[in-house]
Amino acid sequence: MTTGDRFGLCLVVDDDEDVLMAVRLLLRGLFDEVVTCVAPAEALSVAIGRKPDVVLLDANFARGATDAKEGLQLLDQLLAVDGDLIVVMITAHAGVNVAVEAMKRGAADFISKPWANERLLATVRTAAALNRSRRRAGAAGVRPALGSGSDLIGGSAAMMRVHSLIARAAPTDANVLVLGENGTGKELVARALHRQSRRADRAMVTLDLGAVATELIDSELFGHVRGAFTGAKGDRVGRIQAADGGTLFLDEIGNLPLHLQPKLLTALEQRHVTPVGANRPVPVDIRVIAATNLSAAALRDSRQFRQDLLFRLNTVEIELPPLRERREDVPALIDHYLDLYAARYGRPRPALSLAAQAALAGHDWPGNVRALRHAIERAVILAGDTPIEPGDLSLAAPAPRIAPEAVVTPARDADLNLDRAERRLVEESLKKHGYNISAAAAELGLSRAALYRRMEKHGL
Numbered sequence: 001m002t003t004g005d006r007f008g009l010c011l012v013v014d015d016d017e018d019v020l021m022a023v024r025l026l027l028r029g030l031f032d033e034v035v036t037c038v039a040p041a042e043a044l045s046v047a048i049g050r051k052p053d054v055v056l057l058d059a060n061f062a063r064g065a066t067d068a069k070e071g072l073q074l075l076d077q078l079l080a081v082d083g084d085l086i087v088v089m090i091t092a093h094a095g096v097n098v099a100v101e102a103m104k105r106g107a108a109d110f111i112s113k114p115w116a117n118e119r120l121l122a123t124v125r126t127a128a129a130l131n132r133s134r135r136r137a138g139a140a141g142v143r144p145a146l147g148s149g150s151d152l153i154g155g156s157a158a159m160m161r162v163h164s165l166i167a168r169a170a171p172t173d174a175n176v177l178v179l180g181e182n183g184t185g186k187e188l189v190a191r192a193l194h195r196q197s198r199r200a201d202r203a204m205v206t207l208d209l210g211a212v213a214t215e216l217i218d219s220e221l222f223g224h225v226r227g228a229f230t231g232a233k234g235d236r237v238g239r240i241q242a243a244d245g246g247t248l249f250l251d252e253i254g255n256l257p258l259h260l261q262p263k264l265l266t267a268l269e270q271r272h273v274t275p276v277g278a279n280r281p282v283p284v285d286i287r288v289i290a291a292t293n294l295s296a297a298a299l300r301d302s303r304q305f306r307q308d309l310l311f312r313l314n315t316v317e318i319e320l321p322p323l324r325e326r327r328e329d330v331p332a333l334i335d336h337y338l339d340l341y342a343a344r345y346g347r348p349r350p351a352l353s354l355a356a357q358a359a360l361a362g363h364d365w366p367g368n369v370r371a372l373r374h375a376i377e378r379a380v381i382l383a384g385d386t387p388i389e390p391g392d393l394s395l396a397a398p399a400p401r402i403a404p405e406a407v408v409t410p411a412r413d414a415d416l417n418l419d420r421a422e423r424r425l426v427e428e429s430l431k432k433h434g435y436n437i438s439a440a441a442a443e444l445g446l447s448r449a450a451l452y453r454r455m456e457k458h459g460l
């Protein structure tokens with residue numbers, strides 16, 4: 001499976017033994033090995049010799065340092081040794097500029113001290129997954145799926161329009177709104193836009209508003225200063241500021257609470273941001289790409305979304321049609337993912353029977369390209385010597401498009417197998433919410449990422 005929960009090696013660089021101990025304990029559930037070190041030379045030799053999945057680097061790792069000079073210098077050295085290294089910077093005393101500077105120099109992400117354990121885990125897990133997809137894409141001879149972006153497959157008329165819109169909009173600094181159901185490729189479009197823009201050599205900073213607790217969105221976006229509210233023990237740089245000079249990708253923008261919408265609008269109009277609790281605005285230069293699975297009609301409902309903000313965000317609008325409305329793209333996608341996974345798993349490319357091809361082409365794909373990708377990955381893993389048949393694809397029955405209120409909770413039978421019960425719950429919730437990932441994740445009490453992992457695990 002592509003997103004297993006465990007990774008190989010994490011290198012943590014800090015001068016504080018207590019921090020090292022705490023981080024080691026926290027991360028040992030995620031990595032087979034957590035190596036800690038306090039000296040730059042040691043860190044460099046581990047980075048060269050062991051190729052860690054993630055480096056967690058304290059900007060002020062040198063004892064007593066507060067200006068982050070050594071941390072940024074070590075970041076440069078690490079990236080000079082291995083440009084693909086995934087470094088997450090830990091920032092503290094030196095304030096927000098360090099995070100911004102670290103992102104500009106090539107850090108994959110940052111986390112501010114003091115951190116919430118959940119947040120640190122989520123950040124490191126995302127970083128490790130990024131590393132995994134880069135390595136796999138490298139091994140398979142394709143361009144990385146993240147970082148520099150991967151290719152958007154599809155020659156249907158609808159996708160040709162998308163390609164043309166990307167080519168025209170990317171070099172301008174216009175804000176772009178990407179619309180489409182879950183799994184249609186909105187994030188790929190955002191990455192393509194960034195990659196083809198004049199900001200390509202700067203960071204694309206992402207905030208998935210569907211994955212952040214509502215009460216944290218304010219400080220995630222705008223940052224906060226120490227003492228701004230109970231628990232704000234230090235300054236925290238917001239994503240807007242971290243994207244300075246680059247692109248800010250706001251995924252699931254429909255989840256931006258109404259009360260924060262004017263604040264985002266002001267930041268975009270006035271090109272500055274005021275962290276929570278700060279009294280001075282900081283200038284920022286960003287290009288915003290936003291994405292949502294809300295329909296255009298829902299977005300135009302002013303009770304859900306402020307129309308003045310919408311006009312700011314949708315200078316260019318790119319709509320990705322669901323896969324069932326561009327079935328002519330299915331064969332090319334199958335081809336692409338057969339090659340990718342055959343290379344990834346070191347197997348010969350399996351053949352698909354005509355019936356299997358027909359089943360894939362005729363499927364409803366409620367989970368869109370993401371689901372097709374998973375179906376092909378599974379088929380490659382399970383393929384034997386004979387061509388793949390429809391039964392090997394375990395395509396879930398097409399989701400009936402029924403209103404949520406028409407769904408009654410099915411009687412629980414006596415099946416006490418946890419795995420099967422989990423699959424059934426996940427599937428029911430997805431169907432109930434018309435495959436809206438955020439809504440299903442909220443109902444199941446999972447983060448979107450955790451729901452995706454379960455969908456993948458159960459082939460949904």
Ligand SMILES: Nc1ncnc2c1ncn2[C@@H]1O[C@H](COP(=O)(O)OP(=O)(O)OP(=O)(O)O)[C@@H](O)[C@H]1O
Nearest residue numbers: 151152153154181182183184185186187188369370
């Ligand atoms: N046109 C495409 N060509 C190749 N792969 C694609 C395409 N569209 C989507 N994918 C793949 O499908 C998966 C989902 O894509 P992506 O995350 O961009 O969708 P999304 O619309 O942002 O989903 P969500 O709304 O659930 O976040 C990814 O693995 C992506 O690589």
